[in-house]
Structures are given as C-alpha cells and as structure tokens.
Amino acid sequence: MSSKDFLKGFRDAKLVKRVAGEIRHRVSQPWSIMEICGGQTHAIMQYGLDQLLPEEIELIHGPGCPVCVTPLELIDQALWIASQPNVILTSFGDMLRVPGSTSDLFSVRAAGGQIRVVYSPLDSVKIAKDNPQQEVVFFAIGFETTAPANAMAVVQAQKLGLENFSILPANVLVPPAMHTILSSPNNRIQGFLAAGHVCAVMGYWEYPTIAEKYQTPIVVTGFEPLDLLQGILSTVEMLEDGRVGVENAYPRVVGFEGNRAAQGLINQVFKPVDRKWRGIGVIPESGLGLRNVYQDFDATERFQTGEIRTQESEICIAGEVLQGLKKPADCPAFGTLCTPNSPLGAPMVSSEGACAAYYRYGRKNQ
Ligand code: SF4
Numbered sequence: 001m002s003s004k005d006f007l008k009g010f011r012d013a014k015l016v017k018r019v020a021g022e023i024r025h026r027v028s029q030p031w032s033i034m035e036i037c038g039g040q041t042h043a044i045m046q047y048g049l050d051q052l053l054p055e056e057i058e059l060i061h062g063p064g065c066p067v068c069v070t071p072l073e074l075i076d077q078a079l080w081i082a083s084q085p086n087v088i089l090t091s092f093g094d095m096l097r098v099p100g101s102t103s104d105l106f107s108v109r110a111a112g113g114q115i116r117v118v119y120s121p122l123d124s125v126k127i128a129k130d131n132p133q134q135e136v137v138f139f140a141i142g143f144e145t146t147a148p149a150n151a152m153a154v155v156q157a158q159k160l161g162l163e164n165f166s167i168l169p170a171n172v173l174v175p176p177a178m179h180t181i182l183s184s185p186n187n188r189i190q191g192f193l194a195a196g197h198v199c200a201v202m203g204y205w206e207y208p209t210i211a212e213k214y215q216t217p218i219v220v221t222g223f224e225p226l227d228l229l230q231g232i233l234s235t236v237e238m239l240e241d242g243r244v245g246v247e248n249a250y251p252r253v254v255g256f257e258g259n260r261a262a263q264g265l266i267n268q269v270f271k272p273v274d275r276k277w278r279g280i281g282v283i284p285e286s287g288l289g290l291r292n293v294y295q296d297f298d299a300t301e302r303f304q305t306g307e308i309r310t311q312e313s314e315i316c317i318a319g320e321v322l323q324g325l326k327k328p329a330d331c332p333a334f335g336t337l338c339t340p341n342s343p344l345g346a347p348m349v350s351s352e353g354a355c356a357a358y359y360r361y362g363r364k365n366q
Contacts, residue, residue: 010224011047019229020052023236030056031239032188033232034181034324036174037195038065038352039223045361047225057232060188060324061357063177063277064195066142066170067094067350068322071276074170075100077305078139079108081168084303088114088131090124091139098346101310121146121153121167128157128165137299140167144198147171147288148262151269154290154297166299169289172275174198175206176286182214186325191235193221193228196250203258207246215244222250269294278346279319316345321354328355328363335359 009015035041041061044050050059063069079100082089089105096105096117109115114134118124121138128136140150150171157165174195181189194207199220211218217238221231231249238247248254266288275287290298299305315333320326328334328347338344340356347353357363 010222010226012226016047016049016052016225016229019226019233020049023057023229023233024054026233026236026240027054027056028240030058031190031236032058032060033191033193033235034060034062034189035193035221035228036062036064036178037193037198038068038350038354038357039197040064040193040195040221040228041354042352042357043223043225043228045357045363048361049225049228050363052229053232057236059232061321061327061354062181062324063280063322064143064174064198065322065347065350065352065354066146066172067098068318068346068353069172069277069280070095070098070141070170070346071278072101072310073276074168076310077300077303078168079103079105080305081137081299081303082108082113082115083111084135086133087135087137088116088127089137089139090116090118090127092119092141093117094350094352095139095141097343097349099343099349121150122156125153125156125160125162125165128162129160132164134164135302136165137303138165138167139170141170143172143174143195144202144266145200147266147270148201148259151265154269154294155265157297158294163296166297166302167290168299168305169270169287171270171288172277173272173286173288174202175210176283177277177280178210180280180283180286181323182210182216184323186323189216189324191216191239192218193231193235194218194246196220196222196227196254199250199254199258201259201262203256203263204246204248204254205256205258211244211246217244218246220246220248220250220254222253277322279316279322281319313344318345318347318355321347328358331355
C-alpha cells in the first residue's frame, strides 16, 4: 500500500464526521484546548476541523512554529553573517522571507549575499566540504524534531575535519514552553494536544510531570484529520471525567520512550540553555546550545555576533498569538498591513504560522 493510500484512511469524511459527532456527544461545558504545533494548526484550518467542532470547544493555537519563535536578534545575526564576505549561509526556505529589523535574507541575497536553501543540515556539510575556501554557516532552527539532524551535521563536520563549517544554534524545546504557558497568570489552557512529531523523537516521558503539576490533560496527537479529532476527543473525555494525565492518540508513530538513539545524539552535541522566544521572552533551559567540546562549530563565537540587539515591532502581537492569548484576527494589522506578500511578523511568513493559516484558509473574523 502506498503512503498516499495509507493516509486516505485518516482523511475518510464519514469517519471524521463520526468522531466529530462523538465529541459533540461528550461535551457538556466550554473547554479551551491548545494544539502546540503549527503543523496541527494548519491541518485544522485546511480540513475545516475547527468548523466541525461544537462551539463549546475553543482551539487555541500554540507556539509550535520554529520560524515564528526565532527571536529577531537571531534573524539579525543571520542577516549580518550572510552579509560578510566569503560566507555562505544555508537555511531552510521558510527563513528567507522572515523579516529582521531592517531586512530579510532574500534582500541580502539580492544584494549579493551567498544564501542557499537546503533541505537537510547535512547538505550544508557537503557545501562546506565542496567550498573549503568559504565559511559555511547553517541556521539551525527547529524544535526537537530537527535537533538530531542538526547534531548529526556537527558530528559529521568534526569527523571530516571541516574547519569552515559552523551552525547558528536556534533549536528550541517544547516542555519548557508548556511550563511557561501553563504557569502564566493569564493562562486559559485546560488541555493540550502534544505535537506528534516532537514526541516521535522525544517520547512523552517528560509530560506526566507537567500534567500532574498543572492538573492538565495532555494527549499526544498526530496531523491527519482523524488523528486530530481523536486527540481532541481523548482530551475532551479526560476533561469531562476530571482525569489528569497523558494519553497517546498517535500510537502508530509515537512510543513512551521515543527514539533513544536520537535523544542520545542530541545530548552528545547539545546542552539545554536559556533561550529567548520571539514575543515571549527568555524561557529558562528552553534552547539547545553546543556543548564545550563542539564549541568550535558555534557561529555566534566564530563571528562574535553577541552584540547585536534589536527591538520587536510595536504593531505585531505575535507574542500574544504564540501564547494563545489572542487570535491572529485580533491583530489590527492582520490582512491589511500584514499579509503573506508583505509580512510584518514571522507567524504570517512561516508555513506553520498561525497568522498565515488564518489568512490562507479565510478565518479572518475568528
Ligand atoms: S498578523 Fe502579522 S503583525 Fe499581526 S501578529 Fe500576525 S504576524 Fe504579527
């Protein structure tokens, strides 16, 4: 069976309606549920799942969009590095249009900067190997999902003895962000859909402590329509029954332990560091920095980028959107000053951004 045929089963309209009906049957009061991942937000909008749910269920969109939470300082650091002579900056395509303080990577490339889009950090290692006279810097953004490949690139570069390769470390971690959201005095989240792809790498052994501490059900959830509705149904059942804990609604991909080999690789190369999240601020131990033994591969050290300081846009309310405190359509710039063709903030640029999802799927008045 092809993967397309396999996935068809998880998009079956009759089954989708049936599970939506079960949710309606189970709900007796309003509940606010956050889907952490921007990929889930886009799937919910794309398939109109939000419109199938009873009005008691409010879906709140979380900060799980790596491009969106990358702080302006880091984008400006990447822009500065890309502007230096003899440097090739490599990046995932999404980052190219994300505005920094005064420019974006597209503009730097148009002005002569060497910026290449890659699909894997290992492509960047190859570029470094093929261009020994140039410095190659990979902009290493992402959640736990991309961290193993980013770690592998560093290990590979060390094995090959590449002295012209480095990364701009920007990986962030989900559990510290959940702590920050749930401990906020403004928190409205009563249940969480945990991101299935992050859990495929990390497992969900870190989540029972969070569920217990904040008395919040957490359900590991996938990305297809049935996966998402099943995750919402399980969360609603736990909320209605007054149960706290963690359930796995994505067992075909996720196990409790996750991928221990991938976790080992992450721990070998990276250590938890305090990291600023765009619009949210510094979250303790929420980022991955290089361990001392791999410090030579740290572009922030190599290019001394630490002095770059920036100011967030006063108009963009991305921070509140990313914490689930406001919806994209609450932003006065949404669809007017800020559109995908002329974005003011990262959530309107990224393929996982909530503002882009609302714009693309016409949720302008929600
Ligand atoms: S619509 Fe644009 S300006 Fe408003 S929060 Fe989203 S990205 Fe920022």
